[in-house]
Amino acid sequence: MTPALLVAAAIWGSLVIYALTGGADFGGGVWDLFAHGPRAKDQRRLIANALGPIWEANHVWFILALVLLFIAFPFAFAAISISLHIPITLMLLGIVFRGAAFVFRSQETSSVRMQRGWGYAFSVASTITPVLLGIIVGAIASGSIVSKPKDWPLWNFISPWLAFFPVALGFFTLALFAFLAAVYLTVEARTVDLRNDFRIRALISGVMVGLFAWVCFILGKNGAPLIHGNLSHESWSVPFHLLTGIVALLALICLWVRRFKAARVLAIVQAILIFIGWGLAQYPFIAAPTFTISASAAPISVLEPLLKVILLGIVLVAPTFGFLFYIFKRH
Amino acid sequence: MSNLFAARSQMAVSLGFHIVFAAVGIAMPLLMVIAEGLWLKSEQEVYLRLAKQWAKGTAILFAVGAVSGTVLSFELGLLWPTFMAYAGPIIGMPFSLEGLAFFLEAIFLGIYMYGWKIVPPAIHWLAGILVLVGGTLSGIFVVTANAWMNTPAGFQWHNAVVSNIRPFAAMTNPAALTQSLHMTIAAFQAVGFGVAGIHAYVLLGDRRNAFHRKAFAISLSVGALMSVIQPVSGDFLAKQVARNQPVKLAAMEGQWETERGAPLRIGGFPDERVEKTRFALEIPKGLSFLAHWDPQAEIVGINAVPRANRPPIAIVHIAFQMMVAAGTGMMLIGLVGAWLYWKTRRLPDARWYLASVVVSAPLGLVAIEAGWTVTEVGRQPWIIYNIMRTADAVTPMPGLVIPFALFTLVYLFLAFTVIVLIRQQVYASSEDGYS
Ligand code: HDD
Numbered sequence: 001m002t003p004a005l006l007v008a009a010a011i012w013g014s015l016v017i018y019a020l021t022g023g024a025d026f027g028g029g030v031w032d033l034f035a036h037g038p039r040a041k042d043q044r045r046l047i048a049n050a051l052g053p054i055w056e057a058n059h060v061w062f063i064l065a066l067v068l069l070f071i072a073f074p075f076a077f078a079a080i081s082i083s084l085h086i087p088i089t090l091m092l093l094g095i096v097f098r099g100a101a102f103v104f105r106s107q108e109t110s111s112v113r114m115q116r117g118w119g120y121a122f123s124v125a126s127t128i129t130p131v132l133l134g135i136i137v138g139a140i141a142s143g144s145i146v147s148k149p150k151d152w153p154l155w156n157f158i159s160p161w162l163a164f165f166p167v168a169l170g171f172f173t174l175a176l177f178a179f180l181a182a183v184y185l186t187v188e189a190r191t192v193d194l195r196n197d198f199r200i201r202a203l204i205s206g207v208m209v210g211l212f213a214w215v216c217f218i219l220g221k222n223g224a225p226l227i228h229g230n231l232s233h234e235s236w237s238v239p240f241h242l243l244t245g246i247v248a249l250l251a252l253i254c255l256w257v258r259r260f261k262a263a264r265v266l267a268i269v270q271a272i273l274i275f276i277g278w279g280l281a282q283y284p285f286i287a288a289p290t291f292t293i294s295a296s297a298a299p300i301s302v303l304e305p306l307l308k309v310i311l312l313g314i315v316l317v318a319p320t321f322g323f324l325f326y327i328f329k330r331h
Numbered sequence: 332m333s334n335l336f337a338a339r340s341q342m343a344v345s346l347g348f349h350i351v352f353a354a355v356g357i358a359m360p361l362l363m364v365i366a367e368g369l370w371l372k373s374e375q376e377v378y379l380r381l382a383k384q385w386a387k388g389t390a391i392l393f394a395v396g397a398v399s400g401t402v403l404s405f406e407l408g409l410l411w412p413t414f415m416a417y418a419g420p421i422i423g424m425p426f427s428l429e430g431l432a433f434f435l436e437a438i439f440l441g442i443y444m445y446g447w448k449i450v451p452p453a454i455h456w457l458a459g460i461l462v463l464v465g466g467t468l469s470g471i472f473v474v475t476a477n478a479w480m481n482t483p484a485g486f487q488w489h490n491a492v493v494s495n496i497r498p499f500a501a502m503t504n505p506a507a508l509t510q511s512l513h514m515t516i517a518a519f520q521a522v523g524f525g526v527a528g529i530h531a532y533v534l535l536g537d538r539r540n541a542f543h544r545k546a547f548a549i550s551l552s553v554g555a556l557m558s559v560i561q562p563v564s565g566d567f568l569a570k571q572v573a574r575n576q577p578v579k580l581a582a583m584e585g586q587w588e589t590e591r592g593a594p595l596r597i598g599g600f601p602d603e604r605v606e607k608t609r610f611a612l613e614i615p616k617g618l619s620f621l622a623h624w625d626p627q628a629e630i631v632g633i634n635a636v637p638r639a640n641r642p643p644i645a646i647v648h649i650a651f652q653m654m655v656a657a658g659t660g661m662m663l664i665g666l667v668g669a670w671l672y673w674k675t676r677r678l679p680d681a682r683w684y685l686a687s688v689v690v691s692a693p694l695g696l697v698a699i700e701a702g703w704t705v706t707e708v709g710r711q712p713w714i715i716y717n718i719m720r721t722a723d724a725v726t727p728m729p730g731l732v733i734p735f736a737l738f739t740l741v742y743l744f745l746a747f748t749v750i751v752l753i754r755q756q757v758y759a760s761s762e763d764g765y766s
Pocket residue numbers: 474481506509510511513514516517518520521561562564565566568569572579654655657658659694695696698699700701702703704705706707709
């Protein structure tokens with residue numbers, strides 16, 4: 001492992017944790033949007049209570065990934081920021097409205113209508129943001145980030161991301177986040193009825209995850225040839241797909257037979273496997289076709305102290321982050 | 332509107348918005364920790380209610396701070412990709428440490444805000460202290476990164492190639508200590524006065540309200556204390572600017588010619604066409620003395636550099652005067668309050684004094700915005716002082732006026748909403764009897 005690879009792994013790791021925690025917070029917002037039936041209010045309350053204490057801390061994983069990217073792979077970061085200006089800006093608006101509307105809703109006391117308005121803004125933003133996040137990742141994976149984009153025509157700033165593969169990956173991300181949230185909520189629900197509500201939601205979104213995975217894989221043949229090639233022709237490809245498929249299936253079965261805690265573990269493993277697949281397929285690129293991990297990394301005099309800070313971070317953050325979850329999620 | 336100007340404006344709006352919430356994120360935890368500490372010590376219910384009320388109001392501000400900060404982190408790349416491509420690794424150290432501070436802050440904020448009934452009181456109080464430490468450290472680290480833009484250090488720059496990067500030396504650049512000290516004090520001072528002003532306003536109508544009296548006492552004490560030490564740290568900072576960024580100092584002071592025994596100018600308007608500062612009150616040899624402790628010291632004038640390398644002089648000068656005026660005003664109000672307390676041994680609650688605190692409530696934030704204008708506009712045309720021009724750092728993305736307009740509208744809307752919600756809470760808290 002070179003220092004550059006270690007930092008790349010740390011970026012990958014923060015994104016995994018972000019998906020598992022912050023991603024599920026977005027998923028919660030999705031289920032807020034789709035809350036209906038006699039228990040719609042209870043569903044929303046459960047979601048709000050689940051998010052309240054942790055979403056800001058979860059969100060930091062995303063910032064960490066960004067910061068590590070611009071420290072260790074500065075030119076890749078610059079190129080991504082230029083080519084994907086538009087979807088990143090839209091995603092930021094989503095992040096702003098999700099976070100702001102969430103607290104505004106909980107603090108608004110003057111009128112129920114205003115409160116409902118904020119709730120709506122929160123849930124719509126929670127639904128759109130993961131799609132944009134997926135589009136951004138998809139655009140990077142598809143190999144369309146060039147090092148010096150020309151400022152004309154404007155199409156140069158649209159074509160990298162407004163394509164079938166990135167958009168499909170956007171919906172895949174949405175489904176994955178919604179699935180994780182629904183599975184977590186089956187465990188956190190206090191009543192049998194609520195648990196059933198989220199069980200159905202988890203089953204539906206779980207199937208969607210599988211469906212979109214296939215769509216992405218098929219579209220990737222043309223849309224992200226490099227990743228597609230790695231995911232289908234390497235020695236690890238077939239066993240890897242089998243393993244992910246089996247875990248996904250087991251998660252659904254556990255949901256079906258109401259083994260919710262086991263389903264939660266399996267859903268997490270499934271998500272991690274998906275990320276491992278992405279990481280392996282993307283290797284050795286930070287952003288194909290120009291930026292490889294080794295060639296675009298900052299000099300060693302930067303990476304070494306950075307790795308020390310990361311180590312310090314693991315020592316400090318792991319126990320405190322765990323403590324936060326222990327306090328609020330132990331029941 | 333040129334692309335460069337749109338980018339600069341968007342950066343200015345985003346930072347000018349974020350800094351308000353950042354200051355609150357640094358300083359409100361201190362006020363809450365003091366109130367809760369007094370409750371733990373005295374067991375008077377009112378302090379607990381105060382800590383909870385402050386926490387409730389702050390929850391909104393924290394969230395807006397977190398999302399606007401996220402926008403900023405991306406904007407550094409979206410607007411200034413060339414800057415980040417070169418500077419990212421060099422100033423990565425403070426940014427990565429800032430990431431750790433964010434974790435500390437956000438994790439214990441969750442425990443603080445939602446854990447009143449879940450963790451024991453002492454642990455809860457400790458969580459508050461850790462939020463305070465995390466918030467203060469995030470501020471210090473990010474200002475350190477900004478200080479590096481003003482006094483770049485820890486690398487070699489040759490023909491647009493960076494080499495020999497020493498992240499630690501970059502982090503301990505000459506402006507790091509002075510700037511972060513000044514900013515940290517500024518946050519406590521601005522929030523202290525802002526909060527004191529709100530509670531003074533309620534007290535004007537209901538002078539015996541115990542809840543608001545305690546709130547006023549705590550916040551004014553913090554603000555007043557800071558207002559006395561801030562000019563000292565400002566002087567420390569100005570001397571550093573005089574050493575390392577002489578042109579910025581000249582712009583701040585409206586000093587056109589290089590001269591010995593330069594006067595200190597109070598007010599006035601620097602006229603860029605005739606290269607003179609008019610209508611200023613001049614204190615002979617004052618500037619030389621303040622900048623170098625020597626009335627005969629030489630002060631570099633704006634004329635020492637070609638026009639292409641000068642910042643907009645009038646903006647910098649006026650912003651600097653505003654900051655110093657606001658600081659002087661707050662210091663006077665703080666000193667009068669301390670004197671009244673020392674003489675009467677009770678809360679200074681005379682109507683005229685409460686009214687003066689209400690008037691001073693926005694001064695701290697005004698000074699913060701003005702001070703950042705001095706720092707950032709005064710560095711122009713450089714994004715990295717004497718190394719990289721702002722114009723060379725901007726993204727090739729066309730049509731930047733659209734995101735600028737978009738974010739400006741969003742921030743106006745958020746600011747409006749936050750004000751409405753905070754007002755609701757202040758009224759709710761004053762209706763709760765407790766006189
Ligand atoms: C409550 C807020 C506040 C108050 C009362 C003052 N300042 Fe200030 N000042 C700031 C808040 C601030 C700031 C917003 O925090 C700045 C911007 C960048 C920085 O590091 O601090 C700043 C910048 C700043 C700079 C520019 C530094 C640079 O460009 O690198 C100087 C020279 C001073 N200040 C000096 C003073 C003096 C002599 C004051 C005397 C009263 C003073 N400040 C009061």
